[in-house]
Each structure stands twice: as C-alpha cells, then as structure tokens.
Amino acid sequence: MRNLFSILAGTLFGIGLYLSGMTNTDKVQGFLDFFGSWDPTLAFVMGGAILPMAVAWGLTRNREPLAGGSFPARPEPKFDRKLVIGAILFGMGWGLAGLCPGPALASLSFGGTGGLIFLATMVLGMMIAPKMSRLLDSKETAG
Amino acid sequence: MIELDWIWGLIGGLIIGCGAAVYLLGNGRIMGASGIxxxxxxxxxxxxxxxxxxxxxxxxxxxxxxxxxxxxxxxxNLTGNVLLVAIAGLLVGAGTRIGNGCTSGHGVCGISRLSPRGIVSTLIYIFAGAMMVVGLRAIMGGL
Structure with missing residues (x-):
C-alpha cells in the first residue's frame, strides 16, 4: 500500500514538473532574474502546488494516514544556523544551474551528461551534509 | 507561447500538489525530493x-x-559549463540536507501548512538564488 502511494505521488510529481516547464533551467533562472526579464511561471507552479496541499493539511486533522502511522508533527518554529546556511547554499546552487532536487531527478532521462554530473555531485553533497550539520550544531552550542 | 506558460505552470503545479497530497494523506510523509x-x-x-x-x-x-x-x-537547457554544474550540484545537495528541505519540502509542503521554517527557508533560498543569477548575468553577460 505504501509503495503504491509512493509510485502515485512520484508519478504526479514527475508529470507536474515536466508539464510546468520546471525541468527547463531557463525558466527557473528566469524566475530568479528579478532585475532582468522576469519569468513568473515558477510562482504559478508554487501557487498551484500549494492549493491542493493546503486542502490536504486540512484533511489531516483528527485523522490518520491511509497506510497507517501518524502525520508529521508541526515543527518547532526554530530558526537555527542550519536552516539559514542550508537555504543560502541551496539557493546559490539553484541560481547557478537552475536545478533543484526534484527536477534534477525528473530530467534524468533527457538531461544528458550535464544532468548526470549535477545529480552525481548533488548526491555527493548529500553525503557530506551530515558532517557539516554536526559542525554547525557544535558551533551553535559553543557560541 | 510565452503567454501560455503560466497556464501550464498552474496546471503542472496543481498536479505536483496532488502528488504531495497523496504522499501525505496516504503515507503520512512530507513529499520533499531532497529528504526522500x-x-x-x-x-x-x-x-x-x-x-x-x-x-x-x-x-x-x-x-x-x-x-x-x-x-x-x-x-x-543546462549550461555546458561542467565545472559550474558540478559546483551547483554540490551546493544543492549539501544545502538542502543541512537546511532540511528544498523547493518541494520547505516550499510546497511547508508553506501550505504555514510553517514558519518553510516560509523563512523559501524566502532565503529564493533571495540567494536571485543574487546568484544577478551575479552570473553581471560576470558573464548572460547565462
């Protein structure tokens, strides 16, 4: 059952990314180019995706996931170094190439060698991230 | 064609949001590409x-x-500059894991439940990405 939901979610995610044009790095960098010829498409994609998700969050009240277990608890509104530094690093990479993790995976079949290189170094970055997180944690408690 | 882009963005976004809703209501999990x-x-x-x-x-x-x-x-339409792509991938991989989320997790799933962490993270990575694109345009006179 869980695997079925995963397949359905991944399929919808992949179709949506492709149809919306978010696997096209020109459109992503065009959105980030606020001072140039700004392309608002990404804002419509975000807005469009937030709508059904807002309904879904509303439906989680007093319920359990269909496959059992429990819904994720609301995270504490904690703005630590990891959140800020992580978002800065991610944003820099996102602006640099125009790819984020979802579209990087979705474009695997047509992204060519460049897409493969991006995926490979992204996975590498994910492997070294826990070490960097621990370093940031230790600095936070010390400082 | 450019006039139709936002409609495809909206349609694609709605489909992405439905995928995230399936993952949440079915498996009780956040559909974040970097987390998964x-x-x-x-x-x-x-x-x-x-x-x-x-x-x-x-x-x-x-x-x-x-x-x-x-x-x-x-x-x-990924840039042909392999070094740029490799660095971008590294930044995206490390950044999303240190900051605990990307466009789908913090952006779509976080904002839709009005999570302060999701909103702050999204504002930061969009700002960092925009700065990067502005810098790229200035240095290379284009992308």
Missing amino acids: LGGLVDGTGRNLRVERMFFVAALVIAPAILIFFSGRPADT
Whole structure:
C-alpha cells in the first residue's frame, strides 16, 4: 500500500514538473532574474502546488494516514544556523544551474551528461551534509 | 507561447500538489525530493527505503513516458559549463540536507501548512538564488 502511494505521488510529481516547464533551467533562472526579464511561471507552479496541499493539511486533522502511522508533527518554529546556511547554499546552487532536487531527478532521462554530473555531485553533497550539520550544531552550542 | 506558460505552470503545479497530497494523506510523509533522496543516500531513511525508491523511480520514469508518447522532445537547457554544474550540484545537495528541505519540502509542503521554517527557508533560498543569477548575468553577460 505504501509503495503504491509512493509510485502515485512520484508519478504526479514527475508529470507536474515536466508539464510546468520546471525541468527547463531557463525558466527557473528566469524566475530568479528579478532585475532582468522576469519569468513568473515558477510562482504559478508554487501557487498551484500549494492549493491542493493546503486542502490536504486540512484533511489531516483528527485523522490518520491511509497506510497507517501518524502525520508529521508541526515543527518547532526554530530558526537555527542550519536552516539559514542550508537555504543560502541551496539557493546559490539553484541560481547557478537552475536545478533543484526534484527536477534534477525528473530530467534524468533527457538531461544528458550535464544532468548526470549535477545529480552525481548533488548526491555527493548529500553525503557530506551530515558532517557539516554536526559542525554547525557544535558551533551553535559553543557560541 | 510565452503567454501560455503560466497556464501550464498552474496546471503542472496543481498536479505536483496532488502528488504531495497523496504522499501525505496516504503515507503520512512530507513529499520533499531532497529528504526522500537524501534519506536513501545517507542511510537515515533506511526503514522506509523501499517506498522511497519507488517514489524516485516513478519520478524519473513518468516524464520519460510522457515524452515517449507525446513525441515532444525535452531539454533542460543546462549550461555546458561542467565545472559550474558540478559546483551547483554540490551546493544543492549539501544545502538542502543541512537546511532540511528544498523547493518541494520547505516550499510546497511547508508553506501550505504555514510553517514558519518553510516560509523563512523559501524566502532565503529564493533571495540567494536571485543574487546568484544577478551575479552570473553581471560576470558573464548572460547565462
């Protein structure tokens, strides 16, 4: 059952990314180019995706996931170094190439060698991230 | 064509949001691309490994099937600068794991439940990405 939901979610995610044009790095960098010829498409994609998700969050009240277990608890509104530094690093990479993790995976079949290189170094970055997180944690408690 | 882009963005976004809703209501999990892939890469998501793998596989295969049947080839328009792509991938991989989320997790899933962390993270990575694009335009006179 869980695997079925995963397949359905991944399929919808992949179709949506492709149809919306978010696997096209020109459109992503065009959105980030606020001072140039700004392309608002990404804002419509975000807005469009937030709508059904807002309904879904509303439906989680007093319920359990269909496959059992429990819904994720609301995270504490904690703005630590990891959140800020992580978002800065991610944003820099996102602006640099125009790819984020979802579209990087979705474009695997047509992204060519460049897409493969991006995926490979992204996975590498994910492997070294826990070490960097621990370093940031230790600095936070010390400082 | 450019006038139609936002409509496709909205349609694609709604489909992405439905995918995220299925993942939440079905499995009780946040559909964040970096979290799902990162958990596979660093071993923190070992208990949910199989459903994560199904999600990633569906995300990769869905656009490939769409392209096959529509006959419309796709391109990511990724820069040919391999060094730039490699650095961007590293930044995206490390940043999303340190900051605990990307465009889908913090952006779509976080904002839709009005999570302060999701909103702050999204504002930061969009700002960092915009700065990067402005810098790139200034240095290279284009992308």
